[in-house]
Amino acid sequence: MRFLLLICFLFSFNVFSQEDLVASEYFKNGDFEKALLSYQRLYNKTPNNNTYLLQLVKTHQQLEQLDEAQALLLDQLTRVNYPPLLIELGYNYQLKNNLVQANKYYNNAIATLDENPNYVFIIGKTFEDRSLLEQAITAYEKAMLLKPDLNFNIQLARIYGEQGNVEKMFNSYLNFVEFNDTYLNTIKRAFNEFITENSDSESNLILKRILLKKIQTDQNLLWNEMLSWLFVQQKDYNKAFAQEKAIFYRQPESLNRIEELAHIALNDYESETAISIFSYLADTAQDIETKLNAIYYLLEIKTKIASESEYDDLKKQYQEVFNTYGLFPQTFYIQKSYAHFLAFYKHNPNEAISFLKQALKLPLSSFQEAEAKMELGDILVLQEKFNEALIYYTQIQRNLKNSTISQEARYKVAKTSYYKGDFKWAESQLKILKSSTSQLIANDALELMLLITDNKYEDSTQAGLKLYAKADLMAFQNNNDEAIVLLDEILTEHKGKTIEDQALFKQAQLFELKKEYHKAEANYQSIITNFGDDILADDALFYLAELYYKKLNQPEKAKELFEKIVFEHQDSIYFVDARNNFRALRGDFIN
Template structure:
């Protein structure tokens, strides 16, 4: 019997969903007749009758229910049926009667408000919750009210109710952040951002609890106003100086967003406020890496002295492995002393390192050996990582470096073999890089049996890796002149544009990107060209209108692009949309 009813229910629901209301009505009527006390079947029957405009039948049924059963839900349903009959006054009469039931028992509020919400009678639901809260202050309807206000677009009241709820349940703060993220944006002048900021600042003035500083810091992070987020984090730290982890996390985020001066300020603050050696070393390392990023060659000698001063102070032991790894990279890729760098890293590998840390050093050593064009030795270290840490992300990274090294050597077949395996890498970044390199090889390997252009391109790619940017640009010029019209041309234009950007030759980069769009608009690099043009005009050249146009091209013409989500987000921000 129960199984039969379930089947009937599914059939009726399917008919209702498909708009076949007469068929649904027959089954719902049968189910209700068999279960006369079931409000579930009654409401399904009523919904179907209303779709068929059988309002009078519904009215009689509900009047009988209201007379017999003192359930406020039937009053709301009767009122809604009158509303469908355009009898507004009668509808309001029954709605008000339902709300008055809260006076008898405030706990009815959930049931009554929920029924109002089912019919999008949101103002009535708000009235119900507020009335119950006045009658019994122990009830808390902030979450329900916040959700309704959000549906109505009443953002200030939505924020206020979430904030009031956090005041009673501080653990709700991360859930609130997820809710807020749908309504705020990176644009600090967005009206919703300003509303939330005003409410939080008011809370801090009235009662400076930790969670208000936390939320304000989070908001400044969304706006990429990291200096202001830092101010809030300092206030939090002063109230609870047990851990600097939040401030370290903010500093790392700030580096990722290339706001280096703020990052330096934060890491210097960390140095001033910690006695923990490990934390000090992390701060020193990041400060030196930022200094290196911002430095010119004449600054390198001073940075080298700072590294060695730290090694003199803290030693070259297990506790300074992060600093040692960074210094090896600096020696090879900045000071251009790869031999010294590889020897330094080999010394570090003699320490008792955990398996993953050892793999990280071997990965770096492999990179330095590739820099020296000692490809076979590099391959040994990469292969050791794969053998020792199978199926890990670092193992997959090592496999990609095996493929890249083989490609630098001109061994394109072996590179392709490795790249095919990596297409299904658990790391999306590695999978994307592997796919890009595989397409580069496969698109160009078969057009020329001697692989002349592809070998030149791989050599230019290696030069770029070695920071020999001028030589790489010249070699790419050679490809563009001697192999014009071949499939490698758009790749050469793109790599050269990226190198022009590194050298701050933005006009030349723009020309290359435009050439890709003009001549290769249907090929795989067109969306890359649009995106990087958008980034140039948005972040470097301060021409947001031009940037908006390039982001727009990705949104409309390249919906499958890996840049689609970011391009849409940046386009909406430049357009001034209120939400993400």
């Protein structure tokens, strides 16, 4: 008997589920007459089911049968105490343009909170579903007054955001996160819809004012953290640094946040700010690892921005570090950096090689040993001792198979073969690397492979490609002036050939390194004008837009080019950056 009852129940449940799905599908598709019949059958079978009743009401409203909807709701209210029915009845009156009656029922629904504040969950949601945002706000605020342990600030914040009331939205989110700091990253993502890189935008100024007021009246470090975050979004890294120091001064447990900020500034090419932050880390850190890491980045940045007249002083700074901390595995990365400095900046590759070979005698990890050999290989390429360089790169591949550094070594083998003019072997290695687990290596490999593939059949001697590879090697050797001259030769002797746009692009990047921005601009513009359908078109558009944006102070021109990428090059690797920059320049909120 029980088994038969169970079978009957399951059959009945299945029939209900099927009819529910059918009714829902009719409603979604706008077939309201059929939806009405289905929901009437469902409601007649279960008259106390408010879900079916409300769907039946909504269907009547879609068919403009407002009196029928009203009758259903009034009848249900005589039998069931369910506050959302009051809201639905009020909304039905609103559809009939009877706002007095509509507000009466909205207020009646809100009044039910006096007997049970927990009704707010369903009342607030129903108001929101009907876009009755002011009533939803009233309900949430009343419930929090009646029962202080309820917190609807996140719902209020979302509503204020929909209304465009940015100040109240910020305050509500901050009130919520003050007691629920696990939601901090969620709140930051919500703020990102309203905050831009422009520190003078109204939303940015409002949030800054709110946070500064909270800092003055409340000792909660959360407000300093949020203000630091705001400054980072605005790329005001020095101001963010001031907030991070204030946080560390009061909670000196960890320098991780300051270290993270230093890398953000470094990655955004804010060298002077990065130097300030890494200097602070080097002076403040108590553990040797953090201190040496900061010193490493300090010397790396200084090396890249130093003029030739400063090289001797920089060499002394490296030597002072070694005198203080010794030549041990702990200082290996500073040693590698010093060898690179000697070879590529001081033009003393033999001293660099000798120094690295001494480092290889230390008890290094297998990865440190591989990195030393990689640097040795690079220095030998600098000297055009290609075969010796290939030996080191090949050793890395053999000793650390399938690792990222092994794949990087394979790429260096391909690049060295390309410098030598052995394009066939280089191409075979690059084909393997196209599927590298490292996206950066895979992209570099694909780019070099396309360069070789597109130009190797230009003529039987491959003269243009060989000249380009030589210019590329000169750029690697930091002989930028000589590389530019050689690229000029390509542009003169191989005009109209497939190598021309590559030469223009490479030369433009070298002009940028030399801060000859108008020459770079001319090259990028030439690619856009004459090679608009070729593979480098989006590269030229993006780099020229960045040039206008960050170096030439021509934001309108930059905006036009970013917009062109967004609408005409949607498959470009620059699409996301171009879209964000375009929105920032247009004054939009950044998602």
